[in-house]
Each structure stands twice: as structure tokens, then as C-alpha cells.
Amino acid sequence: MEPIQIVFLIGAALVVVSAVMVVTRRNLIHAALYLILTLFGVAVIFVLLQAYYWAVIQVVVYIGAIAILIIMAIMVTRDVTGETVEPFNRNLIGAALLGVMAAGVLIWSLSDWPGFSALAPAAETGEIVVQDLGVQLFSAEGYLLPTILASVLLLAALIAAIRIAFPNETEEDN
Amino acid sequence: MIPLSWYLILAAILFGVGLFGVLARKNVIAILLGIELMLNAVNINLLAFWRYLTPEDVTGQIFTVMVFVVAAAEVAVGLALVISVWRRRATAYADELDLLKW
Amino acid sequence: MELNDLLIWLLPVPPLLAFFVILLLANRSNRASWMIGVGAAALSFLGSMVVFVRALGTEHLGEHPLGSSLDWLPLNGGFFRIGVMVDPLSAVVLFFVAITVLMIFIYSVGYHNWGQPKGDHDQKGLPPHGATVEVHGHKHVVPSIEPMFARFFAFIGLFAFGMFTLVLADNLLLLFIGWEIMGLCSYLLIGFWYGKPSARDAMIKAFMTTRVGDVFMLLGIALLYTTTGTLSFRAILFDESVLTVLASADSHVLGFSVAGLAGILLFIGTVGKSAQFPLHVWLPDAMEGPTPVSAMIHAAAMVSAGVYMIIRMFPLMAAGMDHGHLTSPMLAMAAIGAFTALFAATIALAQNDIKRVLAYSTISQLGYMVAALGIGAYVAAAFHLVTHAFFKALLFLGSGSVIHGMEHGVLHTSNHHVDPQDMYNMGGLRSKMPRTFWTFLIGGLALSGFPLVTAGFWSKDEILADAWAHGHLIVFAFLAIAAFLTAFYTMRQITLTFLGKPRTKEAEHAHETSLWMTAPLMVLSVFAIGFGWVGIPEKFPILGGFSNNWFHHFIGHSLPEWLYAEAPEFSWVPLGVSLVVALGGLGLGYLVYRNVPSAEEDPLRKALGPLHRVLQNKYYFDEAYDFLFIRSSRWLAEQFVFLIMDRKLIDGLLHLVARVTFWLGGIFRNYFDIPVINQFIGDTLGGAVPQWFGKQLRKVQTGVVQTYMILAMLVAFGGLFIFMFITR
Incomplete structure (x- = not known):
């Protein structure tokens, strides 16, 4: 396995794990902080794609502005961090199924496509x-x-x- | 070298997780967080396709610009709505905001 | 980087640090705040003096200025460089800025009543009202400490940072940054007592008015950058080929050359910042701020910055100048400067507020400098800039001291209807406030150009001599009359304030202010006299031999070779004129105002008749602007946009759509629903079926947005399923 692949896998693991944390944490502040982690992971992915500009923008706009804005909003509506309240609504199972289905369908429908495992041209x-x-x-x-x-x-x-x-x-x- | 498929699979998973968050969370702000995840998945896809298919063309990046703009606008308006709703109804749970119920 | 260059970079830093430290850490402690503020100003002062002395000792400073620059913004194929530069002009400006800023900081400690008790009912955002103290069972009202003492020092720290940055900048962009920082600070400081509606209005007015100029200035900067690809002073101003190209290239705007257009745009920035006609309206209102702020804005920083910028950009303004033939920016400067000098001086004649008189005199003196630059008297303009900064800072601080003394009297009599700033409430303060009187007198004499002794005489004389020598007789006449008026109203002010007998009980009980305030006055008065001696023309009878016109030789070399001009030949005509107007104005002012008991009997009122009212109301400029800009845009908004566009056009269209739909609905009901549906299907069945469907389907409408989303997703997956498996 090449080093760059290992970097990708670390970045991807960071993205996925922290994204799962974002949608499952009870405490909204924690969820927002995990979101920042996810966004950082996505920035890493952008770097691997050689989209350096977008990695910078990702950090500046998403983490610098959007994530902070979200944290501010959470603080304004403070007592809804609701650690005692059940975080999920009644559709929990349906939603989980739909999420898995969405990812699965996307991957499955793309896997037929000939360009699926193409390598990047030099650019x-x-x-x-x-x-x-x-x-x-x-x-x-x-x-x-x-x-x-x-x-x-x-x-x-x-x-x-x-x-x-x-x-x-x-x-x-x- | 990393094949394109890796990025696409990562983006699909991220999209699925985000979708789950949007559909299952009670809190409106948590729903917004889910939307952010989905938009990021889209961005990964756009940039991956740009890098692997048309690196000499900037169209893919233009779409990324648009996604960023939409994300910024969506968060601004969305959070304003959350605050406004919070001020009037003292709740931020989506399942309590059911004025449109039959 | 060399150590000395590093020092130049560090000069603006202490006040900036003071700003942050006071704001973030020390704002609870008044003592720490002023110590940090004054300490920072003192550090900058010391550093400036070191740099200044080094600049004096450098050979050919004009060709090889001190300073260094760094790569800053990566640009296409290179970097935008940013740096500091000390050439003769900035060295001299740095000199007076450092001194006046330090003096103003020290003065502020006393002005905001450091060491006095907290007020009885002082509020943040309002000037202190005084505190009651008991001494030996006897109740006294004494001045109370400013409630926002710490904040003041933070703000002027930032202000000083802006000014140092502007002076040391080696390119227009950095200069503009300092310029805008000062714009912000003037807004904050003019509205320092934000509890007063007049101060709030004044802060907005100052900000908005200068903004007009700043936008044009930014356009000028952009124009320069797009045509030359650089904003560095050295690269633009000292490269004759660049200037020649700029002067010959057509800008496609009104037939100006690029240099002409850029010069005029930059000059409009100065018109806003240095309060030249027609953007002068903000400056008198800026008197609403505390007096040290007035001194800061009017002497040390803001308005000087405007003039400094055009002096700095003079080679650009003069690009393409033939012998004696003025370029269009210079023509604009000469016209506006000369007009403003006279125009503001006439207004100052009829003002009764001690600070407003000084405000209009500032506008007038700035007009002097602008006009001087317009006729190419580069050195004279710079000279007057420096001397004016000294004596005007002195006068403003002096007037603040007078007002303080009067407030003392007001507290004593507790008659709060007496305006402590109205000169007609004063009189006879000479014996009550001797230190203030003598220093104010020195400042006033310097302002009026009292011959031989004061700095104002030498700088004004040089401007007049330049105008005369180069044959700009109209400018000469305007400036000479303005000088006469200046001497007259200055003497009027001194006479009304300090001489004669007290006109009110408050003036009788006025009291000299503390050493915090008078010591800076004394320091500044030394410069208000002494600084003139460095610029005595060589050919001046007797005195010329002493100084060799050092100033001219020093400053003149910050110009490129081809623009450098020798000092004008000595001539008796301008000297005679300036002697006559200064002494005549002073003498006349004293004679006329010796025994004037009240504002109603102001001799000028009788002499000028209705014109006096016009002057007192500043030629009705505020009213005219109110009518032209404010009312008209409000009228446009109310009458046109709201009533016609919004109500008639847009609402009308909507109403039209509504009516058409209503009409269509009526037709549908009458010609389809009633005759066809009701007749063929019948009421019973026609009602029951939709009702059943409705009952079943309404369960979908939970009102929860996520349910809808799940439904939508299911439909989407269903559609995908059909698309992938069935239709394939």
C-alpha cells in the first residue's frame, strides 16, 4: 500500500467517524465540534485531490465562518443542548435504513460505470x-x-x- | 495512486450519514449539521470528478463555488430561522414545530 | 534587516499595543490605563526622535531614504511589497506628530480629571457633571473624573497608531490603511460622549462626509495601480519616465490625463479628510468630542494627514507641468484651497463658541496649505503644515483649558445654563488663568503670523512670497485677505476671552487648570515660536544669515531632481503685505472688541448687517446639504419609490394578477363547476369521494418536516428503482 493511500484512509476514517459522531451526539456543542473535525478531514481529502485552494477555503469558510456561526446559534438557544432529551425522533430506524440505502445505492449504481476505478491523469x-x-x-x-x-x-x-x-x-x- | 472509486465511496458514506442526521435528529440545528455533511459529500464528489475527469477545465470548481455559496446562504438563513423560532415558540425541536399538522 | 530599520517598523506598535492592552486587560483601572497610554506615546516619541536624528545625519536622505520593505501579497508574477520609509518629508512630519501626540496624551490625563472623585450622577456616554465633597463640614462641588476614562486612552492609542502608520508608509495602500483607521477613530472619538444627541449626529456626519472623499481616493489609488502596477511612492514619484507616461496617457474621462485624473481623485480624498470646501461641514461639528480629540483631529493627525498625502503625492500632481503652467490637479488645489482659506475665515469672524472659531481657522489654514501646494510651493506647504500643527494643537489644548476653567466657575455657581464655551461668557481670564493665557497668546499670535517672532509668520510669509514670486496674484490676494481676517478673529478671540473684565460670575470664579494640562501647553508654545526659525529665507534682511533656510534645503530634497525649486527670491512686497495684515488685523481686533459687553452688541453685527447672520449660520451650508441630499433622498424614497414604484406599480401588478385569477375562478365556477360537475356527478357522490380521500391522505400531513422528507426520499428511491429495473 502506498503512503498516499494510507494518508487517504486516515483522512477518510477521520471524516466518517467524526461524521457519525456529529449525527449521534446528544450534546449539540459536541456535535458541532465533531463537525469541525469532519470539515478538517474533508480539507485533507481536498489536499489529496490537489485542490489546495479549496482546502484553504474549506478551513476559512466552513470552519472559520459556518461552524462558528452554528456554535453561536447553539449558544443562543442554549438549553436545547438537551443532554437529557432523547436526540432522535420516532423515525430513527427508517432514517437509518434510508441513510444506508442512499449510500448503498450510490455506490452500487456507480460501480457499473467504467470510469469507476480510474486513476488521476497528471495535471x-x-x-x-x-x-x-x-x-x-x-x-x-x-x-x-x-x-x-x-x-x-x-x-x-x-x-x-x-x-x-x-x-x-x-x-x-x- | 488513489483510484477515483475511493473518493466516491467516501462521499457516498458521508452523504448517507448526513442524510441519517437530517432525517432522524430532533433538534433543528442538528438537522442543519446533517445538511452540512451532505453538502460536503457533494463537494468531495465535484472536486474528485474535476481532478480525475476534466482537470484542464474549471467547470467542476465553478460548481464547488456555487455549493459553497449555497451552503453559506443556507446556514445564515437557517440559523436566523432557528433563532426566530426559538424566540417565538421557545423550542428548537423539529417535531414540536407542527403548526401545519392536519 | 538592520536594527535601525527595525526601529522604524516598530514606531507605530506601542500605541496599538496600548489600545489592545487597555481594551482587553486594563480597562478596569484608570491609573493603569493612562500609564499605559502615555507610556506608549512616550515610547513612540523616543523612537521617533532617534529616527529623526538619524535622518538628519544621513547624507542625501532624499535620494536614499531610510526604511525597508517586505513581500506582502502574492500577486500574479510577483509580490505586492509593503514597507516603511523615512525621507525628509516624513521625518519632519514624524517629528511634529510624535511631539504633539505625546503632549495630547499627557494633557488628556488632566483633561479627563484624573485624581478627582467619581461623579455624583455621572453616566457613561455623558461628560462628567461634578462631584460633591465635604471639607470641614462644608460642601463643595468639584470636577469629577470622566466615567469612561480608560476607553478614551484606548481610542486615542489606536488613533496614534493610524497616524504613525500613515506617516511611515512607503506606499499608497499602507497610507490608506492608516487613513481609514483614523477615520474610524475620529468617528469613535467625536462620538465619545454618545449620550449627547449632538455628538452622535456629529460622529455620523464626520464619518459620512469623509467617506465621500475616501471613495474617490480609493478610486484614484485603483487607477494608479492599474496603470502603473505599483503603489510604491519611490516607484511612481521618483521615476520620471513613469510620470511622463502617466501625464501623457489619456484617461478617457473628461479629457484628463491619467496623472491628472489620479491626482484629482486623490485630492478629493484630501478635500474630505482635511475639510476643504465643499466637504468642510463635518469639521466644526467634530467639536462635540472632548477637546484633546479636537486637538488630535485638527492638529496632530486627521487633517494633517490629508495635506501630508497630497504633499507626498505632489510629483504626481505636478506631472506634465510646463514652466509656470499649472496642471489640472494643481489648478483644482489652488482654487479650492484659496477659496476655502478665505471662506472659512469669514465664518470664523461670527462664531461665539471658542472651539468653533478654532475649527474654522483650521479649515482656513488647511486651505492655505492646499493653495500653496496648488501653486507649486511645495516646501512652504510642508512648512506651514508643521508650524500649524504645533500652534493649532497649542490653541486647541489651550481652549480646552479655558473651558475647564470656566466649568470650574460653573460648578462654583451651579448655574448650569451658562455655556462654558461661549466667549461672551468669559472675559478677564488673563489674571485667573495666567499660564493658559500666555500660552494661548503665543498660539494666537503664531496663528495670526505675528512678525519675526512666531513660527506662523515665517511659514505664512513663505507661502505668500511663493505666490507673489510666481505671479499667482489671485491666490496671493485671497490668502492675504484671509490672513488679515485670521489675525482679526484671533485677536477678537483673545480679547473676548482673556482681556477686559469678566462678563459673568462664572468667569470671575474661573480657575487655572492643573499642571497636567498646562505643562503640554508650555512645551507646545516653545515649538510654536521656535520652529519658525529653521525656515527663515536666506535673503531675509539681518535674520536670514542665522538659519540659511535649513528647512527648505532639507525638505526640498524629498522631491525628485526635476521638480526641485530654489526658494523664491526675496521681495519686499509679500513681506510688507504680511506685516500689514498681521499687525493690522491684530490691532483692529483689539480695538473693536476691547469693550464689548455681550453678543448682541458685537460690533461686526452692526457693521455687516444681515451678512453677519449668514456668516453666523456658516452660509447655510448645513441647511443646503440637508435640503439637497437628505430631504431629496427622503422625498425620493417616500414619494417616488414607496408611493409610485411600490404601491402603484408592484402592488398594482399583484392586484391585477389577483383580479384576473378571481375572474377566471368565477368563470370556471359558473360555466363548468355548477352546470357540468354538479349536474352529472351529483352532490352526494361528488362530496363523499373527495372526503374519503381527504381523510385517508391527511394522515400524511404530520406537520413535521422530516416526515415529508422521508416520504420524498421514498418516492425518489421508488423512482430510481423503476428507472433502473423496469424501464431498462
């Missing part, structure tokens, strides 16, 4: 790819329109989040 990676990505994102021949739409979406989400989370006296009266 340029790193700065040039990032530069190309930037150019493509912001050039009219590339993906400028989706970029603008994405930014509008972000803006809308920002405004919506503020509006929704803002306490509104008139509505509280109702």
Missing part, C-alpha cells in the same frame, strides 16, 4: 488553476452570470437572515 494544479478559476469566474465568456447570481443570492440571504432574526415588536404583539 497542472496549484496557482495556475486558481488563476484560471478567478478569470473564468469573472469573465463574461466564462461564468460571470452565475457569479453575479450567487452574489445576489448571498446578499438576499444576508438581508433575509437579519430580517428574520430581528425581533419585531409589532409581530410579537400579535
Whole structure:
């Protein structure tokens, strides 16, 4: 077994184990901390894919922003960490079955595909790819329109989040 | 060398775990955590396909950008909703939020 | 990196550390806070002096400035380098910044009543109201310590950090960073007493107004970067070929060259920061902050930064200048500067608030510097920048001392309707507050350009001499009149405040302030006099031989070779004019205001008639801006966007859709439902079947989102199953 494969297996084990912890911990804070671990593992996978830029973004955006935001929200709704409350609803078994089925169906349906166990072609990676990505994102021949739409979406989400989370006296009266 | 299949299997497992979390957890924030896991599985897939099939093309990465954007927007709005619901109904359990029940 | 270069890098650090340490660790202890704050300022001061002395001892400092730079931002094919640089200009600016900042820090300790008891009912966000103490069974009201004492030192620490960063920057981007840090700090400090609505308004006004300028400045920086690919001062300003290209390239905007457009955009940044017409409106309102802040904003930092930036960028502004033919940015500077100098001086004539007079005089003096730079008097502008910083800091701190003394009187009489800042409530403070009086007098004389002795005379004289020598007679006339008005209102201020008899009981009970406040005044007054002597023109009768115009030779070499100009030939005309206006203004001011009992009998009011009201209301600029920008956008929002766009257009469309649907529904019911369904299927069966289905299906609607999701997943898997096995 090659060293890089061992690295992959360690990363993958980290991802899977901590992901299972995320969905099973009673204490939500613990679940969120395991989520951070999962995200780190995914960043490792990205590095193995030679998507260095995305590994950085994964750490900065997901761990730096999203995970922290989630922890903040957990703290705001503090007493729902609910260590005493049963964490799962009545659909536990059905959900578990569906989860296994989803993974199984995905793997099984892909396994017929000829490219399933392809090896990676040699390719340029790193700065040039990032530069190309930037150019493509912001050039009219590339993906400028989706970029603008994405930014509008972000803006809308920002405004919506503020509006929704803002306490509104008139509505509280109702 | 790592074959493509390894990444795809990892992504599928991660997706399944996330799906389980979304379907089975009571707490709304825990559901959001599950969604994050699923989105990460998607990202692994996208980047793996990009690296193995079209490394000279950036399309795969563009989709990753979109997934990141959607994830950020979803978390922002989702958490705002959680806080808003918490403020009004003092609960964050999905099975207690059943105003739409028959 | 050499040790000395490292020292330059470290100069801005102590105030920044002080900011964080006070904010995070020491904010409970007032004593620790001021000690950290003043200590940090003192460290920076010492370091600055070392750097300054080293700069003096360096041969050809202009060609080979001190400093070093580092790779910072990786860019396509290289790095954006960031670094520090000390050339003659920044050395001199560093000199006055370090001194004034240290003095302001020390003064603040006294100004915020260090050592006084806690107030009886002081609140955070409001100025202290005084505390009652019992001495020998006798109740006294004494000044009370500022409730947010520690916070103040944290904020001015950050402010000082911004200023040091800006002065030492070797590229426009770093300069802009320091610039914006100061913008933030001025916002925080002007609104330091956020409990006062006027202070809140002033902070927003200052921030928004300077923002207008900053946006343009950022555009200018972006333009420079896209055309030259660098922002380093050395690479742009000292490379004649770059400047020639910039000056000849067309920017496609109004026919400006790239250099012209970039220069004008940068200059608009200065218009905002240094409060030039028409963005001057924020500065007088900035007086709402504590007085050390006013001194910081008006003398040591903010407004100086604006002028410093254009002096720094002067080679760019002057790029493409033929002999005597001004470039468009220079023309803009000359016009706006000269106009502002006169315009603000006229407003200052009619103000009664001691700090507001100084605020308008600051605007006017900044106009001087801008105009000087506009006519190419590079050295004179820098000279006036330095001397002005000294005497204006002195004047502001002095006025704060006066206000403090008056507040003492107010506490004594407990008549809180008396405004301790109104000059007509003062008078005769000379004997009550001798130290403040003498230092304020020195500052005032320097501001009016009292001949031969004061620093203000030499710097102002150099500007006038430059304007005269290069034949810019309109600018010369504007500046000369402004100088006359300056002398006049300064003397008016001194006379009303310190001379004559006390006009109120409060003034009778005014009291000299502590040494914390007066000691910085004395230090600054030394510089307000002495600093002028380094720039006496060589040809000046008798005195010229002593100094050899050291300042001119030193600063002049921070310009590239091709721009360096010798000091103008000595001429009696500007000297005579500046003697006449200074002495005439001072004398007239004293004569007119010797015995004026109250604001109603202000002689100018009779002399100017209705014009006086216009001046008192600052030419109604605030009202005009309110009408032009605030009301109009509100009108647009209310009348157009809300009523027409929202209510009529968008709501109208929605209502139209609703009506059409309603109408369609009606047709459906009348022509299909009633005649066809009801007739053929009948009421009984038609009702029972849907009801049965409804009862069975409603169980699916649990209201829990996860149930729906499971259903959706099941359907998806079912679909997949069909797709994979059955349809294949």
C-alpha cells in the first residue's frame, strides 16, 4: 500500500467517524465540534485531490465562518443542548435504513460505470488553476452570470437572515 | 495512486450519514449539521470528478463555488430561522414545530 | 534587516499595543490605563526622535531614504511589497506628530480629571457633571473624573497608531490603511460622549462626509495601480519616465490625463479628510468630542494627514507641468484651497463658541496649505503644515483649558445654563488663568503670523512670497485677505476671552487648570515660536544669515531632481503685505472688541448687517446639504419609490394578477363547476369521494418536516428503482 493511500484512509476514517459522531451526539456543542473535525478531514481529502485552494477555503469558510456561526446559534438557544432529551425522533430506524440505502445505492449504481476505478491523469494544479478559476469566474465568456447570481443570492440571504432574526415588536404583539 | 472509486465511496458514506442526521435528529440545528455533511459529500464528489475527469477545465470548481455559496446562504438563513423560532415558540425541536399538522 | 530599520517598523506598535492592552486587560483601572497610554506615546516619541536624528545625519536622505520593505501579497508574477520609509518629508512630519501626540496624551490625563472623585450622577456616554465633597463640614462641588476614562486612552492609542502608520508608509495602500483607521477613530472619538444627541449626529456626519472623499481616493489609488502596477511612492514619484507616461496617457474621462485624473481623485480624498470646501461641514461639528480629540483631529493627525498625502503625492500632481503652467490637479488645489482659506475665515469672524472659531481657522489654514501646494510651493506647504500643527494643537489644548476653567466657575455657581464655551461668557481670564493665557497668546499670535517672532509668520510669509514670486496674484490676494481676517478673529478671540473684565460670575470664579494640562501647553508654545526659525529665507534682511533656510534645503530634497525649486527670491512686497495684515488685523481686533459687553452688541453685527447672520449660520451650508441630499433622498424614497414604484406599480401588478385569477375562478365556477360537475356527478357522490380521500391522505400531513422528507426520499428511491429495473 502506498503512503498516499494510507494518508487517504486516515483522512477518510477521520471524516466518517467524526461524521457519525456529529449525527449521534446528544450534546449539540459536541456535535458541532465533531463537525469541525469532519470539515478538517474533508480539507485533507481536498489536499489529496490537489485542490489546495479549496482546502484553504474549506478551513476559512466552513470552519472559520459556518461552524462558528452554528456554535453561536447553539449558544443562543442554549438549553436545547438537551443532554437529557432523547436526540432522535420516532423515525430513527427508517432514517437509518434510508441513510444506508442512499449510500448503498450510490455506490452500487456507480460501480457499473467504467470510469469507476480510474486513476488521476497528471495535471497542472496549484496557482495556475486558481488563476484560471478567478478569470473564468469573472469573465463574461466564462461564468460571470452565475457569479453575479450567487452574489445576489448571498446578499438576499444576508438581508433575509437579519430580517428574520430581528425581533419585531409589532409581530410579537400579535 | 488513489483510484477515483475511493473518493466516491467516501462521499457516498458521508452523504448517507448526513442524510441519517437530517432525517432522524430532533433538534433543528442538528438537522442543519446533517445538511452540512451532505453538502460536503457533494463537494468531495465535484472536486474528485474535476481532478480525475476534466482537470484542464474549471467547470467542476465553478460548481464547488456555487455549493459553497449555497451552503453559506443556507446556514445564515437557517440559523436566523432557528433563532426566530426559538424566540417565538421557545423550542428548537423539529417535531414540536407542527403548526401545519392536519 | 538592520536594527535601525527595525526601529522604524516598530514606531507605530506601542500605541496599538496600548489600545489592545487597555481594551482587553486594563480597562478596569484608570491609573493603569493612562500609564499605559502615555507610556506608549512616550515610547513612540523616543523612537521617533532617534529616527529623526538619524535622518538628519544621513547624507542625501532624499535620494536614499531610510526604511525597508517586505513581500506582502502574492500577486500574479510577483509580490505586492509593503514597507516603511523615512525621507525628509516624513521625518519632519514624524517629528511634529510624535511631539504633539505625546503632549495630547499627557494633557488628556488632566483633561479627563484624573485624581478627582467619581461623579455624583455621572453616566457613561455623558461628560462628567461634578462631584460633591465635604471639607470641614462644608460642601463643595468639584470636577469629577470622566466615567469612561480608560476607553478614551484606548481610542486615542489606536488613533496614534493610524497616524504613525500613515506617516511611515512607503506606499499608497499602507497610507490608506492608516487613513481609514483614523477615520474610524475620529468617528469613535467625536462620538465619545454618545449620550449627547449632538455628538452622535456629529460622529455620523464626520464619518459620512469623509467617506465621500475616501471613495474617490480609493478610486484614484485603483487607477494608479492599474496603470502603473505599483503603489510604491519611490516607484511612481521618483521615476520620471513613469510620470511622463502617466501625464501623457489619456484617461478617457473628461479629457484628463491619467496623472491628472489620479491626482484629482486623490485630492478629493484630501478635500474630505482635511475639510476643504465643499466637504468642510463635518469639521466644526467634530467639536462635540472632548477637546484633546479636537486637538488630535485638527492638529496632530486627521487633517494633517490629508495635506501630508497630497504633499507626498505632489510629483504626481505636478506631472506634465510646463514652466509656470499649472496642471489640472494643481489648478483644482489652488482654487479650492484659496477659496476655502478665505471662506472659512469669514465664518470664523461670527462664531461665539471658542472651539468653533478654532475649527474654522483650521479649515482656513488647511486651505492655505492646499493653495500653496496648488501653486507649486511645495516646501512652504510642508512648512506651514508643521508650524500649524504645533500652534493649532497649542490653541486647541489651550481652549480646552479655558473651558475647564470656566466649568470650574460653573460648578462654583451651579448655574448650569451658562455655556462654558461661549466667549461672551468669559472675559478677564488673563489674571485667573495666567499660564493658559500666555500660552494661548503665543498660539494666537503664531496663528495670526505675528512678525519675526512666531513660527506662523515665517511659514505664512513663505507661502505668500511663493505666490507673489510666481505671479499667482489671485491666490496671493485671497490668502492675504484671509490672513488679515485670521489675525482679526484671533485677536477678537483673545480679547473676548482673556482681556477686559469678566462678563459673568462664572468667569470671575474661573480657575487655572492643573499642571497636567498646562505643562503640554508650555512645551507646545516653545515649538510654536521656535520652529519658525529653521525656515527663515536666506535673503531675509539681518535674520536670514542665522538659519540659511535649513528647512527648505532639507525638505526640498524629498522631491525628485526635476521638480526641485530654489526658494523664491526675496521681495519686499509679500513681506510688507504680511506685516500689514498681521499687525493690522491684530490691532483692529483689539480695538473693536476691547469693550464689548455681550453678543448682541458685537460690533461686526452692526457693521455687516444681515451678512453677519449668514456668516453666523456658516452660509447655510448645513441647511443646503440637508435640503439637497437628505430631504431629496427622503422625498425620493417616500414619494417616488414607496408611493409610485411600490404601491402603484408592484402592488398594482399583484392586484391585477389577483383580479384576473378571481375572474377566471368565477368563470370556471359558473360555466363548468355548477352546470357540468354538479349536474352529472351529483352532490352526494361528488362530496363523499373527495372526503374519503381527504381523510385517508391527511394522515400524511404530520406537520413535521422530516416526515415529508422521508416520504420524498421514498418516492425518489421508488423512482430510481423503476428507472433502473423496469424501464431498462
